[in-house]
Amino acid sequence: MGGIPPAVPRTIGSHTPEWIEAVATRIGAVLAALLIGAGFLAATGHDAWTAYRAMAVGAAGSSFAVEQTLIKAIPLMLTGLGVALAFTMGLWNIGAEGQLTVGALAASWLALQGPALPHPAMIAGLIVLGIAGGAAWALIPAALKAFAGMSEIISTLMLNYVALLWVDYLVFGAWADPTAFSFPYSRPFPESARFPILFGAVHFGLILALSAAIALAVTLRATPWGYEIRTIGASPAAARYAGMPVGRNILLVMATSGALAGLAGVGEVSGVIHRIQQGLSPGYGFTAIIVAWVARLQPWAIVIVAILFAALLNGGFVIQTTGVPAAIAYMIQALILFLVLGSEYLLRRIRHRRATAAAMRAALATSP
Amino acid sequence: MTTGQLIALLAAAVTAGTPLVFAGIGELVAERSGVLNLGVEGMMLVGAVSGFAVAAVTHDPWMAVIAAAGAGGLIATAHALLAVTLGAEQVTSGLSLALFGAGLSAFLGKPFIGIPNPVPFRAVPVPGLSAVPVLGPILFRQDSLVYLSYGVVIVAWWWIYRTRPGLHLRATGEDAATADAMGIRVGLVRYASVVVGGGLAGVAGGYLSLAYTPAWTENMTGGLGWIAIALVIFSTWNPLRLLGGAYLFGAVDALGFRVQLLGVETSSILLRMLPYLFTLAVLFVITVLQRQARMPGALTRPYFREE
Numbered sequence: 001m002g003g004i005p006p007a008v009p010r011t012i013g014s015h016t017p018e019w020i021e022a023v024a025t026r027i028g029a030v031l032a033a034l035l036i037g038a039g040f041l042a043a044t045g046h047d048a049w050t051a052y053r054a055m056a057v058g059a060a061g062s063s064f065a066v067e068q069t070l071i072k073a074i075p076l077m078l079t080g081l082g083v084a085l086a087f088t089m090g091l092w093n094i095g096a097e098g099q100l101t102v103g104a105l106a107a108s109w110l111a112l113q114g115p116a117l118p119h120p121a122m123i124a125g126l127i128v129l130g131i132a133g134g135a136a137w138a139l140i141p142a143a144l145k146a147f148a149g150m151s152e153i154i155s156t157l158m159l160n161y162v163a164l165l166w167v168d169y170l171v172f173g174a175w176a177d178p179t180a181f182s183f184p185y186s187r188p189f190p191e192s193a194r195f196p197i198l199f200g201a202v203h204f205g206l207i208l209a210l211s212a213a214i215a216l217a218v219t220l221r222a223t224p225w226g227y228e229i230r231t232i233g234a235s236p237a238a239a240r241y242a243g244m245p246v247g248r249n250i251l252l253v254m255a256t257s258g259a260l261a262g263l264a265g266v267g268e269v270s271g272v273i274h275r276i277q278q279g280l281s282p283g284y285g286f287t288a289i290i291v292a293w294v295a296r297l298q299p300w301a302i303v304i305v306a307i308l309f310a311a312l313l314n315g316g317f318v319i320q321t322t323g324v325p326a327a328i329a330y331m332i333q334a335l336i337l338f339l340v341l342g343s344e345y346l347l348r349r350i351r352h353r354r355a356t357a358a359a360m361r362a363a364l365a366t367s368p
Numbered sequence: 369m370t371t372g373q374l375i376a377l378l379a380a381a382v383t384a385g386t387p388l389v390f391a392g393i394g395e396l397v398a399e400r401s402g403v404l405n406l407g408v409e410g411m412m413l414v415g416a417v418s419g420f421a422v423a424a425v426t427h428d429p430w431m432a433v434i435a436a437a438g439a440g441g442l443i444a445t446a447h448a449l450l451a452v453t454l455g456a457e458q459v460t461s462g463l464s465l466a467l468f469g470a471g472l473s474a475f476l477g478k479p480f481i482g483i484p485n486p487v488p489f490r491a492v493p494v495p496g497l498s499a500v501p502v503l504g505p506i507l508f509r510q511d512s513l514v515y516l517s518y519g520v521v522i523v524a525w526w527w528i529y530r531t532r533p534g535l536h537l538r539a540t541g542e543d544a545a546t547a548d549a550m551g552i553r554v555g556l557v558r559y560a561s562v563v564v565g566g567g568l569a570g571v572a573g574g575y576l577s578l579a580y581t582p583a584w585t586e587n588m589t590g591g592l593g594w595i596a597i598a599l600v601i602f603s604t605w606n607p608l609r610l611l612g613g614a615y616l617f618g619a620v621d622a623l624g625f626r627v628q629l630l631g632v633e634t635s636s637i638l639l640r641m642l643p644y645l646f647t648l649a650v651l652f653v654i655t656v657l658q659r660q661a662r663m664p665g666a667l668t669r670p671y672f673r674e675e
Contacts (some may be wrong), residue, residue: 040472040475044475044476092459094463144648144652144655148652148655148656149655150651150652150655151651151655153406153459154594154597154598154647154648154651155648155651157591157594158591158594158595158644158645158647158648159644159648160591161590161591161641161644162641162644162645165637165638165640165641166641168637169635169637169638172637173635173637286467286470289463289467290464290467293460325474325475325478327471327472327473327474327475327478327586328471328475329471330467330470330471330474330475331468331471331472331475332471333467333471334464334465334467334468334470334471335468337460337464337467338446338450338461338464338465338468341450341456341457341460341461341464342449342450342454342456344456345450345454345455345456346454348454348455349454349455353674356674
């Protein structure tokens with residue numbers, strides 16, 4: 001082991017620019033995942049071609065379809081940006097689903113129980129409360145990690161279940177719609193608590209999500225805080241040695257990550273369903289993890305991948321009516337992540353082996 | 369609480385803890401070889417749906433258990449491929465398996481929603497042992513899968529601490545390079561451990577759909593796979609301690625159901641938060657006590673001979 005030099009950087013020995021390789025890998029992964037999905041469809045007695053065509057039409061075949069896809073892309077962008085920020089610092093926030101939920105709960109409290117504010121003030125209040133709710137929920141595992149050294153993987157995940165049960169508790173109890181007979185939702189929000197519509201059915205949340213993407217891109221690339229986050233992510237020990245406040249950044253980054261998810265929750269209750277209900281999110285916070293990784297944690301790429309994954313999700317909902325389970329979309333999404341990871345590490349192994357072999361040959365050639 | 373109620377509660381704790389025993393032992397074996405597999409929840413779900421489907425079609429409960437184990441083991445190979453062969457980052461790989469399992473099980477399970485299990489496992493008192501005071505009704509008036517779980521724990525303990533392959537397993541998980549130098553086939557040991565772990569997670573899921581619930585519903589594991597991962601940390605990678613931990617969690621779960629029967633005025637929804645909050649509390653205590661320091665030395669570290 002000792003005499004062999006470390007692996008050469010990935011650009012050496014390969015003439016393909018890195019971004020082309022990354023894009024090619026992802027296109028390949030999407031196609032391969034669709035192919036495997038087709039295999040599952042065929043094996044369960046569905047016609048894969050018909051199903052995929054129906055999904056494509058349902059996701060992008062009409063202006064209604066495009067609007068529905070964009071509506072689903074909003075929470076995916078926001079939660080995707082949130083978890084990507086945490087992942088950039090090496091924090092495994094897999095609690096975006098819960099943070100989204102608590103953000104939605106906090107906003108719903110204002111809309112349902114709070115004072116009757118005029119429209120702009122009410123919207124501002126919903127956004128502030130949603131951000132605060134998501135941030136607060138993320139601060140629980142963040143504090144446990146920063147002050148006690150407790151791993152955030154399980155804690156963020158456990159808090160998802162607690163948050164979802166909290167919604168159940170309220171919509172079956174104190175917040176239940178008195179006119180709906182034990183249906184799991186609250187009464188509808190007042191008009192003043194509904195997000196403005198941009199076009200069609202697409203709400204104001206799209207502007208919030210795109211602004212968040214720009215803000216995050218600028219923060220990570222062009223601010224000292226962004227530099228700290230990336231340094232800690234690359235090597236916490238080196239960052240500590242350089243005097244960077246790791247503990248404080250755990251709190252700040254997790255709170256920001258949770259705030260973005262909380263904002264996604266506000267968008268859902270205030271922009272889409274106009275009430276709070278059980279099954280508020282079809283797993284946006286989990287899909288966000290895949291979106292973030294497939295986008296290599298890059299904010300602008302998250303916007304694109306979120307739209308593609310929203311299309312897949314929307315297509316999945318549409319084909320339910322033809323008897324194909326909507327879960328096909330979730331399966332394909334997880335397969336894409338799996339294949340992206342697989343191809344990236346495969347390429348890395350091949351390069352590493354080549355470099356090691358070349359170094360060995362060089363060492364043997366010069367040895368007496 | 370009367371003695372009778374306490375015994376009933378403890379018996380319910382054993383039943384509720386059984387899926388955690390299977391899944392926890394599976395994860396423990398994988399981690400002992402140096403591979404963290406966060407896909408437990410997904411492997412359990414695939415096991416649950418596969419077991420249920422085979423039970424519904426063949427009406428053979430044991431074929432169903434074998435199918436659950438096979439399905440769990442099969443999708444675990446995906447994680448082994450990424451984590452062992454390609455040296456991928458294990459957290460991301462495990463997460464993708466968890467998400468894939470959730471999607472796949474929901475896809476495959478659609479036709480089985482709302483169908484009762486034609487051949488559920490029911491309690492089979494063990495002759496003689498079930499008559500033992502206190503322990504008899506708690507441990508020996510359970511279904512056959514619970515008895516199987518006792519066997520799994522004993523075999524796992526004996527295998528890990530008392531056999532040569534078990535020594536190889538521990539060596540691989542502590543220091544793969546040294547194990548390799550000793551002539552142990554590191555890759556093979558890790559593949560086998562991940563697949564066995566997946567098989568046990570599959571049985572854990574099968575326990576839910578074949579004995580505990582017994583029906584198939586989407587995402588029926590409700591976080592048990594993640595609790596099983598937390599339990600492995602709690603157990604300090606010791607199968608016997610894992611058994612105790614699983615029953616402790618089972619007791620918390622069972623208590624949630626019974627508090628209301630005891631006449632305490634509480635919301636059943638809030639009580640369902642208990643296992644998750646309890647997991648957080650337990651992990652916090654373990655972290656503060658620094659018990660996790662005893663984890664396998666090579667956990668999450670890929671191994672390649674030429675590096």
